[in-house]
Each structure stands twice: as structure tokens, then as C-alpha cells.
Amino acid sequence: MNALRATLRGFGEICITAGLVLLLFVVWQLWWTDVTAAHAQSQQTEQLQKEWADLPPHPSPSSTATPTSPATPTKLKEIPLGDAFALIRVPRFGHGYVRPIIEGTSLDVLDRGVGHYADSAKPGAVGNFAVAGHRVTYAKPFNRIDELKVGDPVVVETADTWYVYRVVGHEVVTPDRVDVVAPVPEHPGQKPTERMMTMTACHPKFSARQRYVVFSKLEQKIAKSPGVVPDVLRG
Structure with missing residues (x-):
């Protein structure tokens, strides 16, 4: 009988220890990664802004986005994997919302901010500028992606240009639907003529069963200069 009690007591202690370990893991996964990632992403944002401020002035591009022939795409330099190169602002997510792109x-990239599908178009270019972000953990940049509505602005900032996209629709798809990030979203193989942006995130929250996808179209590009900010970011 004493041996049975000792066995049960030992088993109970193991269960309690396992429960505490599991609880600590949940706290780390759902809270502490948000704290550390938010701080890191804020630092990355500040670093990128500082680097841009130190650059020489760029030629002023047109303030209005107009389609160009897909035979003469915008030439943009290649970006090394893992490098931050732009910032994304979404007024629907709050006045102070800004994340590095x-x-x-890869998972290590998404843990640091919003990830750009490397084979997709660059910001403002003809084609599909496609990005992905976490909905939970690691500062969850796309936590509220399902709140975006048609007509909402999504602003991408690069070293010399503001790009203002407008949401045109959304869809929930299975993870194998890679056609949503094709040059012409959902139409792989077609030649693009428009400047699109696609945002993707896991759906529903705390699950990777599906993907929530938001499509936007470029409305305006604005040359960066002191004091110049897109109207959608004012107020």
C-alpha cells in the first residue's frame, strides 16, 4: 500500500511539473514572444528610418501611379534574404501601426516582421507584391487582417517612395493555394498589367488550417521629401 501511495504521489508530482512546464511554454509563446518581437521590430523600424535619412536625395518619381507595360518592368535592386527594405502601415490597425518588411x-524572417515572398514583385512594380505575417505570437503583425475592408488603405514606405494601395477584396483559402501570390493573383501563368499587393496570414487564429488573403491595388505613389506624408496617414 505504501508503495502504491508513493507511486501515485510521484505520478502526481510529474503531472504537476508537466503542467507547469506547459503553462510556462504557453506564456512564452503567446506573451513573451510578443514583447521581445515588438521591441526588435521597433528597433528595426527605427534603424531603417535612420538609414534612409542618411541617403542622398533620390530623383522624384511621379506622384500618381500609372500602369506600365509588363514588357518594361520597373528595375529594382535585388534584396538579400533576411534584409529589411520597407515599412508597412495600415491605418485600420491603429494610428501608430508600423512594421518592417x-x-x-521563412519562420525566422516572419518572427522578425512581415515577410516578402521573394519571387513576387517589389513595391509599386507591375505584378503582385506579396507579403505574409503572423496572426498570433511574435508581435502578430497581421493579427487583425480579417478586419480589413474594401477601400481601406495599406501604405508601403521604401527609401524614396510612399506606395498607397487600396483593398479590393479578400478570400479564405487552403494552404496549398499558392496561386494567390502569383503575378496575377489566382491566375498563374497570366502576364500582369496591374500593380497589386497581396497580404496572407494563417486562419483562423491559433491555427494553420487555412489562409486569410487580402488583395489590394496600387492607387498612388508619392515621392518622399521632408514633410510629405500620404493623406491617409494624417490625423
């Missing part, structure tokens, strides 16, 4: 979509 980093080249690549």
Missing part, C-alpha cells in the same frame, strides 16, 4: 518568408 523583410525579404523572405
Whole structure:
């Protein structure tokens, strides 16, 4: 009988220890990664802005986005995987919302910010500028992606240009639907003529069963200069 009690007591202690370990893991996964990632992403944002401020002035591009022939795409330099190269602002997510956009979509990249599908178009270019972000953990940049509505602005900032996209629709798809990030979203193989942006995130929250996808179209590009900010970011 004493041996049985000892066995049960030992088993109970193991269960309690396992429960505490599991609880600590959940706290780390759902809270602490948000704290550390938010701080890191804020630092990355500040670093990128500082680097841009130190650059020489760029030639002023047109303030209005107009389609160009897909035979003469915009020439943009290649971006090394893992490098931050742009910032994304979404007024629907709050006045102070800003996250770095980093080249690549591996897990280590997504843990640091919004990831850019490396084979997709660059910001403002003809084609599909496609990005992905976490909905939970690691500062969850796309946590509220399902709140975006048609007509909402999504602003991408690069070293010399503001790009203002407008949401045109959304869809929930299975993870194998890679056609949503094709040059012409959902129409792989077609030659693009428009400047699109696609945002993707896991759906529903705390699950990777599906993907929530938001499509936007470029409305305006604005040359960066002191004091110049897109109207959608004012107020």
C-alpha cells in the first residue's frame, strides 16, 4: 500500500511539473514572444528610418501611379534574404501601426516582421507584391487582417517612395493555394498589367488550417521629401 501511495504521489508530482512546464511554454509563446518581437521590430523600424535619412536625395518619381507595360518592368535592386527594405502601415490597425518588411518568408524572417515572398514583385512594380505575417505570437503583425475592408488603405514606405494601395477584396483559402501570390493573383501563368499587393496570414487564429488573403491595388505613389506624408496617414 505504501508503495502504491508513493507511486501515485510521484505520478502526481510529474503531472504537476508537466503542467507547469506547459503553462510556462504557453506564456512564452503567446506573451513573451510578443514583447521581445515588438521591441526588435521597433528597433528595426527605427534603424531603417535612420538609414534612409542618411541617403542622398533620390530623383522624384511621379506622384500618381500609372500602369506600365509588363514588357518594361520597373528595375529594382535585388534584396538579400533576411534584409529589411520597407515599412508597412495600415491605418485600420491603429494610428501608430508600423512594421518592417523583410525579404523572405521563412519562420525566422516572419518572427522578425512581415515577410516578402521573394519571387513576387517589389513595391509599386507591375505584378503582385506579396507579403505574409503572423496572426498570433511574435508581435502578430497581421493579427487583425480579417478586419480589413474594401477601400481601406495599406501604405508601403521604401527609401524614396510612399506606395498607397487600396483593398479590393479578400478570400479564405487552403494552404496549398499558392496561386494567390502569383503575378496575377489566382491566375498563374497570366502576364500582369496591374500593380497589386497581396497580404496572407494563417486562419483562423491559433491555427494553420487555412489562409486569410487580402488583395489590394496600387492607387498612388508619392515621392518622399521632408514633410510629405500620404493623406491617409494624417490625423
